[in-house]
Amino acid sequence: MDRVRGISKRPFLLGLLLLILISLATSPLYAAQYTVILLTSIFMYIVITVSWTMFSGPTGYISLASAAFFGVGIYTSAILGRALPLPFVICIGGLVSFCLALLVGALTLRLRGIYFVMFTFGLVELLLHFILWWEVNITGTTGRVVPTVSNTTVYYLMLITFVILMLTAYFIRHSKFGLALQSIGEYEEAAAHRGINVTALKTITFAISALFMGAAGAIMATRWTYIDPRIAFNPLVSFMPVLMAIFGGMGQLYGPIIGAAVFTYLEEFLITRFPYYYMLIFGIIMVVAILYLPDGLVGLIQKLWKRISESKYADT
């Protein structure tokens, strides 16, 4: 019975995804500018959150450095924006973040997880201080002006990054590496004894996730005409993906997407009405989610669904 349902499910889902993708790709043609801008923000947070979940989800190593990699991407865009075409700049932004993450990983992922958390937590503040010092003492000016690009271009670039990320995340998850990452999260010592080079795998996956965060930063920099260290290295960008992933649920790939979409929209909605309250509210939601929603929204829905479908059979 299940197998029949399973066979007809697959092409249906793929078809649905394709339809959604096409409508998203063509949306600048029919949707309002405001919607396109909002969608860009949503995809930005989806990219950061899914990247974050790609590493921290299976392994359990909680990275608090998302803002650092995003900021590196922003600054790459700011520094190279005039010199090179945007696609190159985005790739370089991703590459620099990748290298930074390799360094961080090589340093901390050989040790207990707590060092990783502490190091990544301070990384944002470190980069902020360093670049501030650099700008005051070496370049002489604070902040940079970024060459602007049309909203539609930014949207498409972010959409393409999103698609590439989803393909990467899907491939990793369903490959032997995804299995290995999961086993590292389950029991790292046992994984090492099954022949898995745990440090290398953790570090490379962490670096891949950082790559996409850097690329996203490089793209978004073009939306702000002026950036400075405080704008680029904002702890909120480390906080939001964690909140979105926890709220959405980290078990499946679409959990973080739902979380990101919900919270980006919420942020847009609240930032205009309650500019000082929205961070407070998000903080409260984070605490509540950790207390009461350990498996996230997706987990909750799965549990409810299970309960409903089980009770159906219980009656017979």
Place this chain on the structure above:
Amino acid sequence: MIVRILDVAIAGLLLGGIYALIAVGLSMQYGVARVLNIAHGEFIMLGAFITWWLYTMLDINPLVSMVISGPLVFIIGFILYRTLFTRLRASSASPAAFEGSSMLACFGLLFIIQNVAILIWGADMKGYSYLAFPVNVGGAKFAANRLVTLGFAMAIGLVFYLFLARTRLGKAIRAAAQDPAAAGLMGVNINQVLALCFGFGALMAGFGGTLISISYKIQPTMGLEYTVIALIVIVLGGLGSIPGSFIGGLLLGLVGSIVTYIQPGLSLVAYYVIFMLLLLVKPTGILGK
């Protein structure tokens, strides 16, 4: 020449005294209560703002206000542990799971406390002047408030050390730090002790905040930097070692003073370099197990 060295050295101790205090606080919270409180800086900020408020509104001497700011922040920390973290501990599948979820809960607290402060006091910098006159120490000039700060930091550290070493409650805390389960079996009310430890950590943060506000300007976003510094200090001193955090704080303060003398603005970078060296060579730190 000697004057300059003395200058830098004593400035280092002044900075280090504050670092030592806040690091001991974080060490209590992580080493004993097992909560990596990344919102530690926000508690420091609260201590600073309560003192500022009491001084500018009610003319209360900042050193005296420690009697209020410290305990107030202690109570907040204690209640938070009793409600939030005790509950989290009960529902966590393993100690590792609790460490992760409690840390994330602190991340949420960070934004809650910081933004409540912004809503109450506004986002801009505040400051006040207290004992700002210079004092002559062996040829070098230091602000009186800084010397007083150092004195108080040392005094608090000493009192706390005696508390841990000599009193019954202190022994219970040390037992809980070694082995919570065994301590529980020995009749120690583990939930109460852990909550007290977390509270004591917040107390140190409150005191630290007060002392900071005497010498420096404050703003609601000041906490993050201090949290990062405290994290580096507890790694330097050795995770789980409270005396290590104290020594590490003094050491790092010294480093900060030297770096500020050579190249101001790079102190956090220097701290991170030390962090990286530690991770490469001796992650267990000076006094770590």
Place this chain on the structure above:
Amino acid sequence: MPILEGKGVTKYFGGLAAVSNLDFTVEQGELLGLIGPNGAGKTTVFNLISAALVPKSGTIKFKGKNITGLKPYKICRMGVARTFQSVKIFANMPVLDNVVLGSFFGVSTGNSSADAVREATELLEFVGLSQLKATPAKDLTLANQKRLEIAGALATKPELLLLDEIMAGLNSTEVAQAMELVSRIRDKKITIIMIEHVMKAIMNMCERIMVLHHGEKIAEGTPKEVATSKKVIEVYLGEKAHAGS
């Protein structure tokens, strides 16, 4: 050439010598028993071989190559696999995934997905867990979890297998099944070192036994030699040898 050689292997925990200047040799294809009272250092020896721990001094050679100081994954890929006293499996992952991991990352790292799954399925059959291949590992009985761990270790295609108290906590039927499984593993020409407290199994199956006490080797030889050695009886066996044999 012996498949495994240890010379002067020493490990300290604080001030205590868990393993003290140990020399040992294991010949290819043999089944070596490793016994001794609790705390004798047996599991520590395994940890030193598999690189879960690093020795303070001494060398360990596998197939003539020095493996001291290598990382655990490297040693696994060279052909050494082990199980743990506390049954280290991947609790939330299904049984098949637990095993296929070794097929992917063990001695043959370039395995295609189809080959790996096929090997894993065969191994599940070999240990008798085919029925449970989709069950999460945490839902298995202890005996089955131990079989799962063994299957997972075998998936890495070891030439040397270290079994750490696989019979602990099993009833007599399960012990007999475990003994039978071990002999089938031997048929695959895999060298085995077995830590065990179940004397019946050790005495009946092992060709050679090594006895540790306080981290030192106090006897080595055939089961008969060991069972009759005065030193061993003094320290450890007592009446157990007669009860078990």
